[in-house]
Amino acid sequence: AGPVESRNESAMSELVPEPRQKPVVPMKPTGINANLLGYIGIDTIIEQMRKKTMKTGFDFNIMVVGQSGLGKSTLVNTLFKSQVSRKSSGWNREEKIPKTVEIKAISHIIEEGGVKMKLTVIDTPGFGDQINNENCWEPIEKYINEQYEKFLKEEVNIARKKRIPDTRVHCCLYFISPTGHSLRPLDLEFMKHLSKVVNIIPVIAKADTMTLEEKTEFKQRVRKELEVNGIEFYPQKEFDEDLEDKTENDKIRQESMPFAVVGSDKEYQVNGKRVLGRKTPWGIIEVENLTHCEFALLRDFVIRTHLQDLKEVTHNIHYETYRAKRLNDNGGLPPMTVETEENHESNL
Amino acid sequence: SIVFQGEGCRTVPLSGHVGFDSLPDQLVNKSVNHGFCFNILCVGETGLGKSTLMDTLFNTKFEGDPASHSQPGVQLKSSTYDLQESNVNLKLTIVSTVGFGDQINKEDSYKPIVEFIDAQFEAYLQEELKIRRVLHNYHDTRIHACLYFIAPTGHSLKSLDLVTMKKLDSKVNIIPIIAKSDAISKSELTKFKIKITSELVSNGVQIYQFPTDDESVAEINGTMNGHLPFAVIGSTEELKIGNKMMKARQYPWGTVQVENEAHCDFVKLREMLIRVNMEDLREQTHTRHYELYRRCKLEEMGFKDTDPDSKPFSLQETYEAKRNEFLGELQKKEEAMRQMFVQRVKEKEAELKEAEKELHEKFDRLKKLHQDEKKKLEDKKKSLDDEVNAFKQRKTAAELLQSQAQQAGGSQTLKRDKERKK
Numbered sequence: 100a101g102p103v104e105s106r107n108e109s110a111m112s113e114l115v116p117e118p119r120q121k122p123v124v125p126m127k128p129t130g131i132n133a134n135l136l137g138y139i140g141i142d143t144i145i146e147q148m149r150k151k152t153m154k155t156g157f158d159f160n161i162m163v164v165g166q167s168g169l170g171k172s173t174l175v176n177t178l179f180k181s182q183v184s185r186k187s188s189g190w191n192r193e194e195k196i197p198k199t200v201e202i203k204a205i206s207h208i209i210e211e212g213g214v215k216m217k218l219t220v221i222d223t224p225g226f227g228d229q230i231n232n233e234n235c236w237e238p239i240e241k242y243i244n245e246q247y248e249k250f251l252k253e254e255v256n257i258a259r260k261k262r263i264p265d266t267r268v269h270c271c272l273y274f275i276s277p278t279g280h281s282l283r284p285l286d287l288e289f290m291k292h293l294s295k296v297v298n299i300i301p302v303i304a305k306a307d308t309m310t311l312e313e314k315t316e317f318k319q320r321v322r323k324e325l326e327v328n329g330i331e332f333y334p335q336k337e338f339d340e341d342l343e344d345k346t347e348n349d350k351i352r353q354e355s356m357p358f359a360v361v362g363s364d365k366e367y368q369v370n371g372k373r374v375l376g377r378k379t380p381w382g383i384i385e386v387e388n389l390t391h392c393e394f395a396l397l398r399d400f401v402i403r404t405h406l407q408d409l410k411e412v413t414h415n416i417h418y419e420t421y422r423a424k425r426l427n428d429n430g431g432l433p434p435m436t437v438e439t440e441e442n443h444e445s446n447l
Numbered sequence: 448s449i450v451f452q453g454e455g456c457r458t459v460p461l462s463g464h465v466g467f468d469s470l471p472d473q474l475v476n477k478s479v480n481h482g483f484c485f486n487i488l489c490v491g492e493t494g495l496g497k498s499t500l501m502d503t504l505f506n507t508k509f510e511g512d513p514a515s516h517s518q519p520g521v522q523l524k525s526s527t528y529d530l531q532e533s534n535v536n537l538k539l540t541i542v543s544t545v546g547f548g549d550q551i552n553k554e555d556s557y558k559p560i561v562e563f564i565d566a567q568f569e570a571y572l573q574e575e576l577k578i579r580r581v582l583h584n585y586h587d588t589r590i591h592a593c594l595y596f597i598a599p600t601g602h603s604l605k606s607l608d609l610v611t612m613k614k615l616d617s618k619v620n621i622i623p624i625i626a627k628s629d630a631i632s633k634s635e636l637t638k639f640k641i642k643i644t645s646e647l648v649s650n651g652v653q654i655y656q657f658p659t660d661d662e663s664v665a666e667i668n669g670t671m672n673g674h675l676p677f678a679v680i681g682s683t684e685e686l687k688i689g690n691k692m693m694k695a696r697q698y699p700w701g702t703v704q705v706e707n708e709a710h711c712d713f714v715k716l717r718e719m720l721i722r723v724n725m726e727d728l729r730e731q732t733h734t735r736h737y738e739l740y741r742r743c744k745l746e747e748m749g750f751k752d753t754d755p756d757s758k759p760f761s762l763q764e765t766y767e768a769k770r771n772e773f774l775g776e777l778q779k780k781e782e783a784m785r786q787m788f789v790q791r792v793k794e795k796e797a798e799l800k801e802a803e804k805e806l807h808e809k810f811d812r813l814k815k816l817h818q819d820e821k822k823k824l825e826d827k828k829k830s831l832d833d834e835v836n837a838f839k840q841r842k843t844a845a846e847l848l849q850s851q852a853q854q855a856g857g858s859q860t861l862k863r864d865k866e867r868k869k
Contacts (some may be wrong), residue, residue: 137506140722144483144534147726149471150661157470180463206456213467217456257745261734340480403466407473415583426578
């Protein structure tokens with residue numbers, strides 16, 4: 100019976116079906132360094148990319164938060180050398196102080212060197228102005244999340260826009276009152292809550308009221324307090340991309356910030372030059388003079404070196420965090436509606 | 448309340464230098480730090496010089512043995528290389544078809560290519576739909592440019608070419624090129640190009656158009672669009688021509704210089720593909736081809752842009768649910784097939800057992816027959832042996848009698864002789 104059995108087995112093996120055809124996908128590619136023998140022109144992609152971005156233009160949304168009278172609008176106008184923010188002249192007796200924080204977003208287009216930018220300044224009048232300021236950061240947090248929500252809704256559309264309009268807050272300047280003592284509870288509460296959802300850059304406003312020593316001491320105290328309270332302001336340590344970033348940012352975090360600034364939209368003649376400044380009986384405070392205040396540092400930091408990074412951190416980190424939370428528990432956040440006109444009481 | 452003064456917003460003048468004109472540089476620097484990637488797909492019959500052209504285009508010898516054409520269908524071979532020029536790091540992926548056009552029946556030849564392209568889109572879509580995703584660090588494998596190699600017959604496009612390009616034109620940027628064009632004379636080439644272009648147009652094949660919206664490149668791109676398909680020659684061999692070393696191919700009747708624009712369109716191809724439009728190719732892939740794929744895929748799964756409020760999570764959930772449903776169905780089908788297979792195996796087994804049984808019986812019968820025969824033969828042998836023995840006995844007995852008789856006769860003779868003597 101031996102030979103008969105083995106014949107059975109081989110006949111069986113012919114019946115085993117072939118493995119199901121998998122769709123053709125490549126294996127994980129391994130980089131192989133190829134030796135280049137002549138000029139190809141790969142580096143032209145930089146120019147190609149630059150041209151494209153110049154054509155599409157840029158959006159930048161900056162929010163200013165702080166009590167009335169700290170010079171928020173002036174500072175923004177000084178930063179962008181134009182009237183992009185309307186100064187509030189304080190509350191008249193006829194106007195009621197708003198019961199809640201208002202959010203006012205105004206956009207302008209500015210152009211420089213062929214680069215077109217849609218700049219949106221988001222003002223928050225009423226913040227910290229009430230007697231009871233409990234939870235006054237909530238409308239601000241709500242606004243910021245609403246912009247994330249708007250973007251998310253566009254992103255999940257089936258037919259999507261080629262370029263999704265970006266109204267997300269890229270940068271929030273928080274104005275610290277130059278008391279010279281320490282941060283106030285409101286400052287800490289605000290920054291604690293909001294540093295998790297937006298890039299916060301703390302600035303010491305109206306710094307012309309402090310001497311150099313007072314300034315240095317105050318800054319040190321503020322930095323310490325922020326650290327003790329676990330407040331991660333921009334540039335956040337955890338998002339440093341490489342060693343170069345870290346070194347550069349460490350210096351800014353540990354020495355320069357918070358920037359002690361002075362704002363002005365008036366020009367004066369100093370040493371034959373026209374400069375932006377504040378005239379006092381004891382001298383002219385030159386806004387862009389680094390020995391007088393740190394405005395130029397703030398300007399360079401926000402606009403000339405870290406503008407793109409502010410946007411990228413907002414997009415790659417804060418927005419992604421919001422999105423993940425939203426998709427995960429879709430109940431963790433209060434129900435969102437984009438239409439807001441009906442929901443807010445008229446304050447007039 | 449939220450006040451938006453934005454739509455149709457005013458331009459305001461600047462009273463001094465602000466510094467945001469450095470923004471493009473900031474953006475570009477970030478991209479440079481990040482590195483770029485570019486993925487090219489070469490589609491063409493065996494022997495049209497795909498790998499040589501890539502070597503020539505990127506001025507290097509990409510390692511790799513010529514693909515083995517042992518597999519029956521069309522395969523795709525993919526390799527990734529890290530190239531660097533100035534401060535630009537490029538992750539270049541070259542994918543080539545293997546065995547395209549070799550089959551007798553080419554009806555399905557385009558399928559692996561389409562599947563491959565779709566698979567890259569699908570991978571990106573999967574990442575995009577993840578809850579925790581890392582899009583900005585994602586290694587983009589989507590094909591940015593498809594170089595379609597046309598055989599230099601000089602007549603017209605093959606039907607395989609038309610069919611394939613038609614299937615690919617809504618999925619990838621197609622740049623058609625005439626391969627090994629040193630096989631065609633200049634006059635034939637012009638006619639060939641015209642024929643190809645008209646065939647593409649009449650069949651509604653959308654090839655990639657070099658963009659003409661930016662004034663700085665509108666002119667050159669516009670001109671180049673008129674030179675398509677590019678007639679190329681590839682060569683990595685360098686020959687001394689005049690007093691320079693040039694990439695060329697040497698024939699008895701002359702030398703074809705690759706980078707001589709009078710000889711072929713190689714320089715044009717390099718210019719367009721790499722030096723002018725590489726970024727546009729990447730952008731078109733993302734904003735047009737990928738978006739189309741995504742839209743079709745999501746619609747296929749039953750999504751609609753109807754309900755604005757419940758979208759973000761329902762899209763995610765429903766997508767997951769549908770995908771699981773789809774996978775579940777696949778599993779069920781697989782299970783059913785497996786069951787059927789098991790059933791068939793059982794049946795075959797039973798059949799074979801029957802056959803085995805029959806064989807056993809037959810064997811037993813034969814054995815018995817054989818034994819019977821054997822016995823019969825043994826019996827016969829025995830009886831024959833007995834006969835032989837009996838015969839032998841009789842023989843011996845007879846011989847004995849004979850010898851006895853002789854002796855008796857002999858003695859009688861002696862007796863007679865004795866009597867006579869008396």
